[in-house]
Amino acid sequence: DGGITQSPKYLFRKEGQNVTLSCEQNLNHDAMYWYRQDPGQGLRLIYYSQIVNDFQKGDIAEGYSVSREKKESFPLTVTSAQKNPTAFYLCASKQDTGAEAFFGQGTRLTVV
């Protein structure tokens, strides 16, 4: 089935460690996005990519990094520079010229 897959579902890390969240899609979508969601909050854009080997910062990019080496994959690294990394992370993809974005199931990251 076509879709967008995030892994793992739950992730625990010690403070000061970098951690990479996976996002893979087989929808042949050009654009991919990473959002952060805190309890009771909306979605805030971290990074996005509209084409392979290119990406742009969103509204809250500090402390995060991404890569887009393949069309299907857009991993997000939460670095030790991110001051408050515990959150629910959502990956989305869409056709470049389309508006309808489709989301993965999310990764809940807890840093202790």
Add this chain to the structure above:
Amino acid sequence: GQQLNQSPQSMFIQEGEDVSMNCTSSSIFNTWLWYKQDPGEGPVLLIALYKAGELTSNGRLTAQFGITRKDSFLNISASIPSDVGIYFCAGRGAVTGGGNKLTFGTGTQLKVEL
């Protein structure tokens, strides 16, 4: 970054009641989307609106693209327990000039009492 204003922030209703929520923006959008998010899951697209004044239904859900292009409304008729969740609106401006991103609303939390 901009977030759309969504209201109400939360609603606690009886099963069978109709529900209305809305989303407003200071900017004009060319597309409005409505999503539902269940606890611990990613948002799922419910309805997409592409034209000012457009009224679109999906089962018990009806959404409208405001004529000013700065607002949108979602109605749920005869609510049932599985309607529980957070509803998000999202808007997209012009594709050029960096407008290919979606801007999300702050969410409306819906709780249904049996």
